[in-house]
Amino acid sequence: MLDPKLLRANPEEIAEKLKIKGYELxxxxxxxxxxxxxxxxxxxxxxxxxxxxxxxxxxxxxxxxxxxxxxxxxxxxxxxxxxxxxxxxxxxxxxxxxxxxxxxxAIPNLPDAEVPAGADEDDNIEVSTYGEPKVFDFDVVDHVSLGESIGNELDFAAGAKLAGSRFAVMKGGIARLHRALAQFMLNTHVDQHGYTEVNVPVIVNADSLRGTGQLPKFEEDLFKLQGDRSFYLAPTAEVPVTNLYRDEIVDTLPLKFTAHTACFRSEAGSAGRDTRGMIRQHQFEKVELIHFSAPAESNNALEELTGHAEAILQALELPYRKVILCGGDLGFSARKTYDLEVWLPGQAKFREISSCSNTGDFQSRRMKARWKNPETGKNEYLHTLNGSGLAVGRTLVAVLENYQNADGSVTVPEVLKPYMGGLEKIS
Structure with missing residues (x-):
């Protein structure tokens, strides 16, 4: 939520700044x-x-x-x-x-001064790259074909039978690999990056969704539960974890949390997009990273959080690129966002695997989440940041496709072998 005082002081200036997001105030x-x-x-x-x-x-x-x-x-x-x-x-x-x-x-957050102009994802600007896409000496296939060839351990037909389209069932080695990825991410963020792990509900109330900006604007993207109370399935762990400090005042910053949860999205606006495979599912899992930061430190916190997500990709030796989102692609609550896009040989393109955002005090105003500034002695709005560290399903897709072999097997990345009982290959 924007500061009403800023709006009252100069609404024309605010309107001009919002144009970069394609929003006409x-x-x-x-x-x-x-x-x-x-x-x-x-x-x-x-x-x-x-x-x-x-x-x-x-x-x-x-x-x-x-x-x-x-x-x-x-x-x-x-x-x-x-x-x-x-x-x-x-x-x-x-x-x-x-x-x-x-x-x-209903007004989106103001973009940071560093956000470039642009209409959509095609106008995002590449900041850096890591690794080189592997050159295969055989015809690569995508994760759907790999899952079918490995004993049908990635079964979309079963998912459709149990729930409908955009669901999948994982079995055997692929299910274990999916679990190993989540465990590896959590352990890395807790043991190496200093996050506190939290286990939170995946059913949230309307107040929580309003606090992080999903309501009222994006209700069509949510799964709402039937009943006499306004409950929803959480679209991301950002919602419950960020709301931990709703209506509270904290004494010490920064605070860093990580959580592994299932996430649920109706994908209301994505008809016809990514209908094949696991890229865009109604149910998926993420390891989320959340920072609560002092305002003066939030820009540095965004670089740190993004670096922690990058560390997972680097440990898995997956080629990726980092882009800064242009105004037209910037999310409703975000003032600045980096996307990490991993290389997928099966699609021969980079695809988003993590989105890391600084929302400034936009969410904290909605939540009334504050901190006691030791310099002023006053209660002030803190800054919130969030990012995927990483989306587990998309990371699974990237591992399957980048580590595939000519015989249809998949080599287990070195860092995941301790989580896989020493298993070398899934075949």
Missing amino acids: DVASFKSLEARRKQSDVETQSLRAERKAASKKIGQLVGSGMSVDEAKAEVNETLSKIDQQLGELETVASSIQLELDNWIM
Whole structure:
């Protein structure tokens, strides 16, 4: 949520900055709402002052010769009328404020000054690369064909039978490899990068989704549970982990957490995209990285968090590139984002495997998550950051395709062998 004070101070400047995200801020609507809010405040304050003055009249009326009972009756009648008017006005004021709050909640975060202009992912700018795509001396296949050739251990037909399209069943060595990847990621982030591991619910309430920005704008992308309460399946562990500090004040920063969870997305806007394989599933798993940072340190925290995600790809010796997202591809809550894109031989292209974002105080304002600044002694909004470290299913795809052999087997990466009981190959 943007700082309302910034909007009030210069809505035209905010509108100009948001254009890089392709968002047109309706300045006229904002000014109209603000004018109504201000007028309501003026009228309310005027009535309250009138009520205060009226309550002091009893002494004046008694002094002018009226009896105490008569003075009280006259003043109480006046107060009753003012209270009725005040109640009606406060109801209107509350309605205007709610409308204004909802309107502001729908505005995306301001982009960082370093975010390049651009319309979509084709305009993202490459920052760095790691490794070289392997040159194979045989015709490579994608992870779907590999899964079928390895005893059908990656079974999309079974997933469709059990749940529907965009689901998969993993078995045997591939299921174990998937589990090994998650374990390796968690252990690396906890033991080497200093994260605290948390285990969180994958069912979240509406307040949690509003806190991180999924509601109200992106409800169609969520799986909502039926019942008399607003429960949803979490689209990412970013939601429950970031909300750990909703409505709280922390004394010490930074704080770093990692969590391995299942994630659920309806993929409402992706009809026809990535229908083959595991790239875009309704249910998938991620190891998430979350930072709570002091504002002055959040830019450095983004570099650190992104580096931790890169460390997993480097340990697995997977070629990848790092890009900074342009304004048109930048997420609703993000002010700056790096995407890590891993090389997939089966598609002969780089595909996103991690998205690492600094949201500034955008989420903390929505959540009322604050920290006590030791320099000022005041409670201030902290900064939140998040990133995949990594998406487990997509990492599995990358390992299968990059470590495939001519006979259809898959070599187990060196760092994963301790998690695979020493197994050298999946075949």
